[in-house]
Amino acid sequence: MSAATHDPFYVVKDELAGKLQEVERQRGLFSKLLWEVNTASSSDFKEVKRSLNREVRGADGQLKDLELTIDYVDRDRGSFPHIDDRELEERRKFVSGARAAITSARETISGEKTRQKLDADEAAHLSATRGAYGAKTDIEMANTNYIHSSHAQTRAVLQEQDENLEQLDGAVDRVHRMAEEIHSELKTQSDLIDNLEGELDETSEKMNFVMSKLSKLLKTKDTCQLLTIVVLTVVLIIMLLLIIFG
Known part of the structure; x- marks a missing residue:
């Protein structure tokens, strides 16, 4: 099985590629x-934009x-011997292309041409509803224009609040996902430490048992002396092996 199978880069890359298609x-x-509807009054357009x-x-x-x-x-x-310069450059190219696609999408959503169309639609929508309050005189028309302007500003504020809430919701989800990953990593590290401590305790018990047996065999309780004997014995065995197989 290739290293790429276990590389989280490719997992996220595949997910991102699918999201970019969407x-x-x-x-x-x-x-x-x-370009086909009045964006100020079209619920379909507003939903697609969100x-x-x-x-x-x-x-x-x-x-x-x-x-x-x-x-x-x-x-x-x-720390990543399976990622050579060529592979790293390919990853940079993918990221660069994805960044360009996202930037282009944002330009479509809020670029100058889009803003001009949105403003024109808002003005047309207000013009179409201008007579709804029965304005006849100039003063009444001025009041009507003020009401429509206030409504437009209110809609703009509400829309901005909706977008900010959506951004906040996305940020909360992202933080939650990161917290879960950190928790999982900490749990893994904790388990590794517990296993290591268990192995150390087991090794220590075995060493104490061996030293106890040696102490009885050699009639001494001097730890340094016992360790010296063990080391010299190991060295002697190694030298004998070198002589025999050398």
């Missing part, structure tokens, strides 16, 4: 609705994870 699909739908924003934020989060893995490998090349 971003591109929704981006096409967003662009289609942007969904596209969520997908872009999700893709950006995964991309940042990949960027961190590349930086980590770049700082400690010796």
Whole structure:
């Protein structure tokens, strides 16, 4: 089984590739609705915009994870012998392409042309509903314009709050996922330490047993003397083996 199978980079890469495909699909739908409907009154457009924003934020989060893995490998090349310069460059190219795709999607959502269309639709929507309050005189029309302007500002504020809440929700999910990963890693390290302590205790008990037997055999309780005898015995055995097989 190849090292790539166990490499988390490829797991996140596959997930990100799928998310970028979904971003591109929704981006096409967003662009289609942007120029075909009045965005100020179309619920379909607003839903697509919210969904596209969520997908872009999700893709950006995964991309940042990949960027961190590349930086980590770049700082400690010796710990990743299976990742050569060519492989690292291929990873950088993928990340660069993904970053360009996300930047392009954000430009589609909030670029200058999009803002101009949104402003024009908002103005058209207000114009279409201007007579709803029965305004006849200039003063009444001014009051009506003020009401519509206030409504437009309120809608803009509410929309911004919705987007901020969605961003916060995404950040909370990301922090929660990171906390779970940290907890899992800490548990793994704790288990390793417990196992090591158990092995050390077992080894210590065996050593004490051996030293006790040697003490009885050699009629001494001097630990240093016993250790010296053990070391010399091992050296003698090694020398005999060298003489026999040398």
